Amino acid sequence: MDLKELGANLGLEASEFIELVELFLSTAKKDLQKLREAYQSGDSKTVAGSAHSLKGSSGNLGFSELSVLSRKAEDKGGEEDLSGFEEILDAIHQQIEKIESCLMEST
Numbered sequence: 207m208d209l210k211e212l213g214a215n216l217g218l219e220a221s222e223f224i225e226l227v228e229l230f231l232s233t234a235k236k237d238l239q240k241l242r243e244a245y246q247s248g249d250s251k252t253v254a255g256s257a258h259s260l261k262g263s264s265g266n267l268g269f270s271e272l273s274v275l276s277r278k279a280e281d282k283g284g285e286e287d288l289s290g291f292e293e294i295l296d297a298i299h300q301q302i303e304k305i306e307s308c309l310m311e312s313t
Contacts, residue, residue, distance in 0.1 A: 254283030272301040
């Protein structure tokens, strides 16, 4: 994943995009925590809402893999079927870590 290329696709300078990614990661980590807590308490509505937020923000920045995973999480929450949700959570966590790693390499 090339953050400079993703930023250029959005018409942003590398430094501008990196700043957005830093803000995104802060929010994404909070959304991930909300997803975990909601999943553990069986709160499908909060799962859907938090996943929706993460889906939109990741999609807007070009993080398509994370956006697709977040959509799956949102769908699970909307269907009130959290079976197999742990795997989706793990994959979301891995994508956030991948973005964070790319950010570290870019700065």
